[in-house]
Amino acid sequence: MNYKALLFSAGAALSLIACKNNTPETAEETKTEEMKYVEDSHTFARPNEAVVTHLALDIEVDFALKKIKGAATWNIKTSSEADQVVFDVYDLDIQSVQSNGKPLAYTLGDFVEHHGKPLTIKISPETEQLTIVYETGADARALQWLDPEQTAGKQHPFLFTQSQAILARSWVPTQDSPGIRFTYEAKVKVPENMLALMSAENPQEKNETGVYTFKMEQPIPSYLLALAVGDVVFDPISERTGVYAEPGIIEKAVYEFADVEKMVVAAEDLYGPYAWERYDLIVLPPSFPFGGMENPRLTFATPTILAGDRSLVSLVAHELAHSWSGNLVTNATWDDFWLNEGFTVYFEHRIMEEVYGRDYSEMLAGLTRAELLEEAVAIQKENPNDTKLKLELDGRNPDDGVTSIPYNKGYFFLRNIEETVGREAFDAFLEGYFAVHKFQVMDTERFLDYLGDSLISPEQYVSIEVDKWIYAPGIPDNLPEVHSNRFKEVDAEVVAFDVNGHIPSEEKTKAWTTHEWLHFINSLPRQMDAEKLAALDKAYQLSNSGNSEILAAWFQPTLRSNYQPVYPKVEDFLIRVGRRKFLTPTYMAMVESDKKDMALRIYEKARPNYHAVSRETLDDKLAYSKEG
Ligand code: BES
Numbered sequence: 001m002n003y004k005a006l007l008f009s010a011g012a013a014l015s016l017i018a019c020k021n022n023t024p025e026t027a028e029e030t031k032t033e034e035m036k037y038v039e040d041s042h043t044f045a046r047p048n049e050a051v052v053t054h055l056a057l058d059i060e061v062d063f064a065l066k067k068i069k070g071a072a073t074w075n076i077k078t079s080s081e082a083d084q085v086v087f088d089v090y091d092l093d094i095q096s097v098q099s100n101g102k103p104l105a106y107t108l109g110d111f112v113e114h115h116g117k118p119l120t121i122k123i124s125p126e127t128e129q130l131t132i133v134y135e136t137g138a139d140a141r142a143l144q145w146l147d148p149e150q151t152a153g154k155q156h157p158f159l160f161t162q163s164q165a166i167l168a169r170s171w172v173p174t175q176d177s178p179g180i181r182f183t184y185e186a187k188v189k190v191p192e193n194m195l196a197l198m199s200a201e202n203p204q205e206k207n208e209t210g211v212y213t214f215k216m217e218q219p220i221p222s223y224l225l226a227l228a229v230g231d232v233v234f235d236p237i238s239e240r241t242g243v244y245a246e247p248g249i250i251e252k253a254v255y256e257f258a259d260v261e262k263m264v265v266a267a268e269d270l271y272g273p274y275a276w277e278r279y280d281l282i283v284l285p286p287s288f289p290f291g292g293m294e295n296p297r298l299t300f301a302t303p304t305i306l307a308g309d310r311s312l313v314s315l316v317a318h319e320l321a322h323s324w325s326g327n328l329v330t331n332a333t334w335d336d337f338w339l340n341e342g343f344t345v346y347f348e349h350r351i352m353e354e355v356y357g358r359d360y361s362e363m364l365a366g367l368t369r370a371e372l373l374e375e376a377v378a379i380q381k382e383n384p385n386d387t388k389l390k391l392e393l394d395g396r397n398p399d400d401g402v403t404s405i406p407y408n409k410g411y412f413f414l415r416n417i418e419e420t421v422g423r424e425a426f427d428a429f430l431e432g433y434f435a436v437h438k439f440q441v442m443d444t445e446r447f448l449d450y451l452g453d454s455l456i457s458p459e460q461y462v463s464i465e466v467d468k469w470i471y472a473p474g475i476p477d478n479l480p481e482v483h484s485n486r487f488k489e490v491d492a493e494v495v496a497f498d499v500n501g502h503i504p505s506e507e508k509t510k511a512w513t514t515h516e517w518l519h520f521i522n523s524l525p526r527q528m529d530a531e532k533l534a535a536l537d538k539a540y541q542l543s544n545s546g547n548s549e550i551l552a553a554w555f556q557p558t559l560r561s562n563y564q565p566v567y568p569k570v571e572d573f574l575i576r577v578g579r580r581k582f583l584t585p586t587y588m589a590m591v592e593s594d595k596k597d598m599a600l601r602i603y604e605k606a607r608p609n610y611h612a613v614s615r616e617t618l619d620d621k622l623a624y625s626k627e628g
């Protein structure tokens, strides 16, 4: 059953082959090298028989039909006995497959929920390249097609992709496994007045033809394939960083991200050179379902981080950190997702510490810890196994694994190691880890071997309780403490407010950042006297906060305490914003306080604005069915 564990316990030599950079130097090597890829239950591909190495994409974006159509030409590497190559497709209309001008026979297998279908193409061991002509279908889950009203400028439509975890296959026929890397080039035709951008070398200006070409010379897995098309402009931040956004918000975006270059410098100082040349961001329309997505060279970001005071830029540090943890050293399967996200949260906090100081980063760590403790309880109830760092997502949607656990439990596991061995040793270890494994995959077992071999002693392995952290459900007792004096002062205010309605004084709060406010709001009892909340709201206008994190946090105690003045704000927010991290808790606060009818009424209105990944989660949580 656990083929992977077997493979890796077979010894370091074998696992090195398995995880080696899979781009061969010569054709000769192609045929002779014994190929070994890690088993990934979320792909139909059989990379040990035939695996992709390079993609040339030639597509047209048709906004009228809401379709992408074109051709994907793949270079492949075959084993000596190969007679087929298998791709993943999800609701793609395959029109033809050919190689060297000759048609190739192919079949589409049965549909499997979340996975889509295998596209099996007949080849010989000599086949080096093939072209798949296709169109996307109505259920292309990676794509969100926005009408002009859903953009800042309201004049032009917008398209963006979200390929992680296994949605790339809904817009490109691909071998959609994080362990399979390829380089790519692309030619993309879009309507006039629109700019196309990818996770690649990008244009900085629109051109009249509407045809844009792209190149990504570092090999990436397909969950990092990305495309955005819209009326966007570019503004530089530094020599190697900059931001794309709609004209109406570009200035705000440039202001917000002014520290990006400092973050790149800090990250490089910590863990080695940035491997992707440029680091740019694009600010997407508010229906983007995530805070950020680490598409190489071009982070996709929600506009909800444009707070006007740079207070939410830890998200940029996070996506930037993925340029090492995730994009350079990549989780072998979605069961090892904590290797992407836990490392990235750790790295994010370290970048924030470098740029803004320990006081500041300890507040972020404090919020992380509280979120983990709260969410772990809920996950524990629903599916205790999902509180393990090593996930078991076989037969499930990998999206089920996207919880606080890989992120925040992963962070505290690494912090535990740091505190055990000391920062200097841990930093040297991490720098080496990225240098040694760059452009390779990593799985949990191999990481633990590496950790034991090059950093911690067998005694430390036991004292940290490594196996418990990784393989047991729940939060271990040796969860590291966070030390924040700034939060201690907030704690005193929480008590005074909760016990006798004492509103924190202007004197006290004038030095508060967004993070103190978040800590204050998150520390309130989930249900309290609505009059107390009203007094607080009167003093600090929290229901009108322009800071999306503060507003979403404020919705929790207020909705749960039936504080009615907040209801119209909730509705506006849910209709405008599609970021899942805000949606789920807000709808659940209504459901859990006997307002399911209100939740459903708003959802009905807001749903058309949401991306498929947000819709899928909320349909499920709200037991919503389109048919009614
Ligand atoms: N890679 C993730 C987003 C993701 C994960 C998309 C899994 C699809 C499947 C991204 O780096 C991320 O973690 N985003 C967070 C940012 C936050 C932790 C700072 C988000 O969107 O909230």
Ligand code: ZN
Pocket: 318, 322, 340, 341, 344
């Ligand atoms: Zn992340």
